[in-house]
Amino acid sequence: MDLGAVPLGGLAVAVAAGDYHSVVLLVDGSVKAFGYGRNGRLGSGSISNVGNKATTLPSAQGGVGLGGEAVAVAAGDSHTVVVMADGKVFAFGKGGGQLGYGANDDIGDTTDTLPLTVGPVSLGGNAVAVAAGAAHSLVLLDDGSVLAFGDGASGRLGYGDTLTVGDTSQTLPSKQGPVSLGGNAVAVAAGEEHSVVLLEDGTIRAFGNGGSGRLGYGDTSNVGDTSGTVPSEQGLVSLGGNAVAVAAGKEHSLVILEDGTVLAFGSGIHGRLGYGDTSNVGDTSQTLPSMQGPVSLGGKAVAVAAGEEHSLGTRAIGAAVAVAVAIDFTIAIAIAIGDAVGISHSKRNSLNLCFDDVHGLANADGLLDSHSVGHTFPDVLELPDGHSLPDLDIIADAYGLLDHDGLAHLHGLAHLHGLANVHTLTVTNGLRDVHRQPLRFANRLRCRDRQHRQQR
Numbered sequence: 001m002d003l004g005a006v007p008l009g010g011l012a013v014a015v016a017a018g019d020y021h022s023v024v025l026l027v028d029g030s031v032k033a034f035g036y037g038r039n040g041r042l043g044s045g046s047i048s049n050v051g052n053k054a055t056t057l058p059s060a061q062g063g064v065g066l067g068g069e070a071v072a073v074a075a076g077d078s079h080t081v082v083v084m085a086d087g088k089v090f091a092f093g094k095g096g097g098q099l100g101y102g103a104n105d106d107i108g109d110t111t112d113t114l115p116l117t118v119g120p121v122s123l124g125g126n127a128v129a130v131a132a133g134a135a136h137s138l139v140l141l142d143d144g145s146v147l148a149f150g151d152g153a154s155g156r157l158g159y160g161d162t163l164t165v166g167d168t169s170q171t172l173p174s175k176q177g178p179v180s181l182g183g184n185a186v187a188v189a190a191g192e193e194h195s196v197v198l199l200e201d202g203t204i205r206a207f208g209n210g211g212s213g214r215l216g217y218g219d220t221s222n223v224g225d226t227s228g229t230v231p232s233e234q235g236l237v238s239l240g241g242n243a244v245a246v247a248a249g250k251e252h253s254l255v256i257l258e259d260g261t262v263l264a265f266g267s268g269i270h271g272r273l274g275y276g277d278t279s280n281v282g283d284t285s286q287t288l289p290s291m292q293g294p295v296s297l298g299g300k301a302v303a304v305a306a307g308e309e310h311s312l313g314t315r316a317i318g319a320a321v322a323v324a325v326a327i328d329f330t331i332a333i334a335i336a337i338g339d340a341v342g343i344s345h346s347k348r349n350s351l352n353l354c355f356d357d358v359h360g361l362a363n364a365d366g367l368l369d370s371h372s373v374g375h376t377f378p379d380v381l382e383l384p385d386g387h388s389l390p391d392l393d394i395i396a397d398a399y400g401l402l403d404h405d406g407l408a409h410l411h412g413l414a415h416l417h418g419l420a421n422v423h424t425l426t427v428t429n430g431l432r433d434v435h436r437q438p439l440r441f442a443n444r445l446r447c448r449d450r451q452h453r454q455q456r
Contacts, residue, residue: 029069087126
């Protein structure tokens with residue numbers, strides 16, 4: 001059954017899916033949150049659900065009150081993290097270190113704890129990207145460092161112990177300082193009990209629970225829980241190529257390489273890795289990601305997302321491919337979603353960001369909600385002067401979602417505000433040098449947004 005696009009009241013540029021809630025960043029910088037309202041994870045000042053009946057559709061709700069334009073969103077099991085255009089971060093939902101406020105109180109569940117009232121998280125720097133796990137959060141700062149806070153069990157924070165960070169005034173993220181990575185980060189991903197960080201040289205570091213090989217180091221040992229296994233000491237995951245994007249699920253990880261191929265490692269149950277069996281990958285020296293090789297997708301990938309027991313990839317030809325969608329049962333599908341440009345999902349729901357709207361791929365029961373939407377932005381495929389790129393590069397660069405080497409344009413900061421990408425990249429191993437070209441997608445999308453509103 002085709003239920004159509006989610007009614008948002010505006011055009012979306014980024015999506016995030018939590019355990020029982022969804023978060024959407026609109027082109028005007030506002031944030032819509034809907035789903036289960038418990039603990040204040042929707043940031044509305046109440047615990048009421050949103051989107052479960054006609055009177056609470058997202059389009060009928062105001063955006064989360066944040067006092068400015070947001071540029072990136074992330075959703076954990078029961079919390080939400082938002083990056084603002086000025087580099088500040090707001091976190092709301094279930095209290096604990098994962099919010100980073102130095103206390104265990106819920107945020108966003110009453111009018112007294114609205115995100116804007118509580119204020120931003122103390123970071124000690126400007127954020128450009130965020131990731132949210134089950135009970136921890138990762139923040140990428142503009143200097144390439146990464147802060148981690150929340151539940152430290154299994155070493156998922158990467159600080160060389162298992163202590164919680166962010167739940168007391170002594171462990172605020174700004175006081176804890178950055179994770180020791182051995183290089184500058186350009187992207188972060190948070191799974192249920194592990195973290196994956198992409199460095200500017202195309203290598204990745206993984207830390208936390210090592211069960212089933214989800215860290216990709218050839219064993220099942222935890223990483224980051226002792227001083228000898230902090231990420232900089234543990235070293236890089238063997239990939240066999242340079243990474244350009246990462247995702248982390250409950251017990252598995254996904255990596256896009258610069259040639260558009262995807263590696264998957266961790267638990268293979270239900271076929272979530274997409275290799276045609278249910279074997280684990282990355283848990284022995286014989287199943288390192290570099291030895292396993294890429295997942296057979298039938299096209300180049302430009303985005304990946306990992307849920308509890310399934311994986312999604314967006315191919316350069318504009319199709320969202322569910323490698324193995326399984327919640328309480330196994331179902332393998334490959335479904336065309338029109339011109340897909342971004343995806344996000346958790347264990348109970350999936351969101352697909354298309355050129356013209358947001359479509360849900362799976363509901364709480366794992367069933368498909370909607371499919372097939374048309375291309376409404378033919379003009380944006382006009383590339384800047386001097387660019388001549390293959391498919392992967394065209395989609396990535398033209399839509400401002402990814403740099404043409406696959407690295408994110410500050411997760412929306414550049415294309416929303418017309419700013420140049422500020423990632424400083426090296427030419428080592430084929431990665432491109434500094435890319436500071438202003439993007440031209442923002443104005444076109446804003447015009448389309450105005451037309452969209454006028455037609456409603």
